[in-house]
Amino acid sequence: MSRGKRLSFGLALAIILVVLGGLAWFLVAIFEGERPAASLEPSLQYLNGPKEFNLKVSDSKSGLKYLIVKVVQEGRKVKVLEKKFPYKGFLNKEGDHEYTQHFTVDPSALDLGQGSIELILEVRDYSRRNGGDGNLSVVQQKMIVDTIPPSIRAVSRMNYINRGGCGFLVYEASSDTVESGVYVDGMFFPGYPAGEGYSDTAHVCYFTFPYYMKKRPQLYLWGKDRAGNESKAGFYYRIRRRRFRTEAIYITDQFLRKVLPYFSFYHFEENLSDIEKFLKVNRELRKENGAAFYALRTKTEPVRLWEGRWLRLKNSATMARFADHRNYYYKGKKIDEQTHLGVDLASLAHSEVQAANHGKVIFTGRMGIYGLTVVLDHGQGLASVYSHLSEIRVKEGQRVIKGEIIGTTGQTGLAGGDHLHFGVMVNGIFVNPVEWWDSHWIQDNITRKLAMLKKRP
Numbered sequence: 001m002s003r004g005k006r007l008s009f010g011l012a013l014a015i016i017l018v019v020l021g022g023l024a025w026f027l028v029a030i031f032e033g034e035r036p037a038a039s040l041e042p043s044l045q046y047l048n049g050p051k052e053f054n055l056k057v058s059d060s061k062s063g064l065k066y067l068i069v070k071v072v073q074e075g076r077k078v079k080v081l082e083k084k085f086p087y088k089g090f091l092n093k094e095g096d097h098e099y100t101q102h103f104t105v106d107p108s109a110l111d112l113g114q115g116s117i118e119l120i121l122e123v124r125d126y127s128r129r130n131g132g133d134g135n136l137s138v139v140q141q142k143m144i145v146d147t148i149p150p151s152i153r154a155v156s157r158m159n160y161i162n163r164g165g166c167g168f169l170v171y172e173a174s175s176d177t178v179e180s181g182v183y184v185d186g187m188f189f190p191g192y193p194a195g196e197g198y199s200d201t202a203h204v205c206y207f208t209f210p211y212y213m214k215k216r217p218q219l220y221l222w223g224k225d226r227a228g229n230e231s232k233a234g235f236y237y238r239i240r241r242r243r244f245r246t247e248a249i250y251i252t253d254q255f256l257r258k259v260l261p262y263f264s265f266y267h268f269e270e271n272l273s274d275i276e277k278f279l280k281v282n283r284e285l286r287k288e289n290g291a292a293f294y295a296l297r298t299k300t301e302p303v304r305l306w307e308g309r310w311l312r313l314k315n316s317a318t319m320a321r322f323a324d325h326r327n328y329y330y331k332g333k334k335i336d337e338q339t340h341l342g343v344d345l346a347s348l349a350h351s352e353v354q355a356a357n358h359g360k361v362i363f364t365g366r367m368g369i370y371g372l373t374v375v376l377d378h379g380q381g382l383a384s385v386y387s388h389l390s391e392i393r394v395k396e397g398q399r400v401i402k403g404e405i406i407g408t409t410g411q412t413g414l415a416g417g418d419h420l421h422f423g424v425m426v427n428g429i430f431v432n433p434v435e436w437w438d439s440h441w442i443q444d445n446i447t448r449k450l451a452m453l454k455k456r457p
Contacts, residue, residue: 031127031128031129032061032062032127032129032135033127033129033135034059034060034061034127034135035125035135035136035137036057036058036059036064036123036124036125036135036137037056037057037058037059037137038055038056038057038121038123038137038138038139039055039056039057039139040053040054040055040119040121040139040141041053041054041055041056042054043141044141044143045143045144045226046143046144046145046146046226046227046228047105047107047112047117047143047144047145047146047147047227048145048146048147048227048228048229049106049107049108049147050104050105050106050107050108050109051104051105051106052102052103052104053102053103053104053105053119054100054101054102055067055069055081055100055101055103055121056098056099056100057098057099057100057121057123057137058097058098058099059097059123059125059135060097061125061127062091062092062125062126062127062134062135063085063087063092063093063095063096063097063125063126064085064095064096064097064098064099064123064124064125064126065084065085065087065124065125065126065134066083066084066085066123066124066134067081067082067083067099067121067122067123067124068081068082068083068121068122069081069082069103069119069120069121069122070119070120070122071105071110071112071117071118071119071120072117072118072120073112073113073115073116073117073118073145074113074115078110078111078112080103080105080110080119081101081103083099083101085099087126092126095126105119107145107147108147112145113145114145114146114147114148115144115145116142116143116144116145117142117143117144117145118140118141118142118143119140119141119142119143120138120139120140120141121138121139121140122136122137122138123136123137124136124137144227146225146226146227146229147227147229148229149223149225149229149230149231150173150174150176150177150180150223150224150225150229150230150231151172151173151174151177151231152171152172152173152174152177152180152221152222152223152231152232152233153171153172153221153233154169154170154171154221154233154234154235154236155170155171155172155449155452155453156169156170156171156235156449156452157236158236158237158238159235159236159237159238160237160238160240160445161208161209161237161238161239161240162209162239162240162242162432162435163209163211163213163239163240163241163242164208164209164210164211164242164244164322164323164431164432165208165209165242165431165432165435166206166207166208166424166426166431166432166435166436166445167182167206167207167208167209167237167445168204168205168206168207168445168446168449169182169191169204169205169207169221169235169449170194170202170203170204170449170450170452170453171191171203171204171205171221171233171235172201172202172203173191173201173203173223174201174223174225175200175201176225176226177223177224177225178224178225178226179223179224180203180205180221180222180223180224181205181207181221181222182205182207182219182220182221182222183218183219183220183222184207184208184209184210184217184218184219185213185217185218187210187429188222189205189206189207189208189381189426189427190205190381190427191203191204191205192204192205192302192303192379192380192381193302194450194453195303195304196303197454198450198453198454199453202453204304204380204450204453205221206380206381206382206426206427207219207426207427208426208429208431209239210429211244211322211323211339211430211431211432212339216239217239219235219237220232220233220234220235221233221234221235244321244322244323244324244325245321245324245325246324246325246326246327247320247324247325247326247327248326248327248329249326249327249328249329250328250329250330251275251278251328251329251330251335253274255416256274256275256277256278257274258416259278259413259414259415259416260274260277260278260281262371262412262413263277263281263285265366266280266281266285266368268280275330275335279335279336281368281369281414282328282336282338282369282414283336283338285368285369286338286368286369288368289367289368289369289370290341292367292368293367293375293385293425293428293430294428294429295428296362296363296375296377296383296425296428297381297383297425297427297428299362299377300362300377300379300380300381300382300383300427301360301377301379301380302379302380303379303380304378304379304380305357305358305359305360305377305378305379306357306358306359306378306379306382306402307357307358307402308357308402308439308442309436309437309438309439309442310356310357310384310402310433310436310437311354311355311356311357311402311403311437312345312356312422312437313345313347313351313353313354313409313420313422314347314351314352314354315347315348315351316345316346316347316351316420317345317346317347318343318344318345319344319345319346319419320340320342320343320344321340321343322340322341322342322343322430322431322432322433322434323339323340323341323432324339324340325337325339325340326338326339326340341423341430342385342387342421342422342423342424342430342433343421343422343423343433343434344419344420344421344422345419345420345422346409346417346418346419346420347409347420349409349418350390350391350408350409350410350418351408351409351420352405352407352408353374353386353389353405353406353407353408353409353420354402354403354404354405354406355376355384355400355401355402355403355404355405355406356376356384356402356422356436357376357378357384357402357436358378358399358400358401358402359376359377359378359379359383359384359399359400360376360377360397360398360399360400361374361375361376361377361394361395361396361397361398361399361400361406362375362376362377362383362396363375363396364392364394364395364396365392366412367387367413368413369413369414370385370387370388370413370414370421371387371388371389371410371411371412371413371414371415372387372388372389372390372391372392372407372410372412372413373385373386373387373388373389374386374389374392374394374406374407376400376406381426381427382424382425382426383424383425384422384423384424384425384433385421385422385423385424385425386406386407386420386421386422387413387420387421387422387423388409388410388411388412388413388415388418388419388420388421389407389408389409389410389412389420390407390408390409390410390411390412390418391407391408391410392406392407393405393406393407393408394406394407424436
């Protein structure tokens with residue numbers, strides 16, 4: 001073969017190879033097998049009303065061709081969204097390769113019944129695979145349509161509440177209720193199952209009309225089911241107004257020299273005078289302590305731990321009352337005002353302190369202005385506080401019985417003398433302890449209401 005013929009043959013072969021290579025590339029491109037990427041959010045377990053979803057699809061190769069969103073329930077298919085994407089340019093290079101869209105699934109508008117459904121997203125690309133239909137991606141979400149709110153109803157006919165005192169409500173909540181309780185002007189007090197001996201639907205809730213509220217609050221019963229449906233129900237209540245005392249507290253230099261060394265653990269700015277240190281403790285540290293007490297509400301047990309009338313410090317005199325409004329004076333000038341959130345009881349120095357009722361220790365240690373403190377949980381959001389102790393005889397997590405010695409009185413913290421500061425909290429809010437020492441109050445406000453639950457079928 002001549003040289004010219006060999007060159008011509010080589011050139012022809014090269015051209016054929018290029019053509020074949022190009023054809024192979026073209027066929028691979030149009031018959032590519034990569035599926036579109038697709039996501040559907042959020043992922044829900046229940047659908048209790050109109051919900052917005054977001055879909056995101058993409059295909060970097062052939063480009064997007066078609067998508068559909070549909071709901072399937074018991075064989076019935078309902079189209080929610082459909083979108084077709086035009087083919088643009090060579091190999092759809094100018095076509096749509098990414099797409100996002102918000103859409104709403106409304107059970108009522110789609111005439112969906114209660115029960116299981118499947119939300120399905122299907123998206124195809126412009127690949128010539130699968131007989132020209134393209135590659136298919138499918139995203140499926142199984143959900144339960146539940147648009148019926150839980151049933152919730154108060155059982156006790158009339159509920160009397162003292163301002164600053166404790167309220168107690170017994171109520172029925174349907175079995176699908178997962179959270180319930182009482183709202184007092186936007187403040188939520190959780191309810192709990194009544195417990196052993198009562199039906200599964202029987203619930204109780206401790207709440208309060210706080211001492212600091214001046215106007216008559218709006219109270220209502222609230223519940224929520226697994227799907228997020230909510231119910232509200234009113235109940236009969238009557239609030240007894242109560243005035244609290246105002247007292248003057250005179251701060252002396254001798255008192256400051258006595259109490260301030262205890263607060264060596266607290267951060268004071270440089271060059272503060274003793275009275276400035278006192279004000280920092282009385283204001284800022286007091287707020288920190290209040291937040292710490294409130295945080296303890298999460299440590300409560302869901303069952304009732306206490307029983308019967310609560311115990312008062314033996315042979316003690318009342319030195320200060322709950323919600324006393326204290327005006328502080330120094331050298332004849334008013335310097336501060338605060339509210340006393342317990343009852344101060346004084347007996348002999350270093351008197352033994354008994355647990356007011358059965359409970360579990362959820363805090364021991366130093367609590368700022370309250371000094372050495374023990375907090376007992378009595379279940380269902382109820383707690384008792386023992387402060388200014390000189391000694392603590394229990395440990396956190398320990399179970400105690402009514403009357404068990406948990407410490408001794410003292411004058412730690414911001415205390416002028418040896419005494420016990422005793423407090424009661426309902427879901428982290430301080431209430432008047434005096435009610436809990438009264439067996440008649442417990443009988444009228446708690447025991448009789450619980451009996452109403454037992455009488456119900």
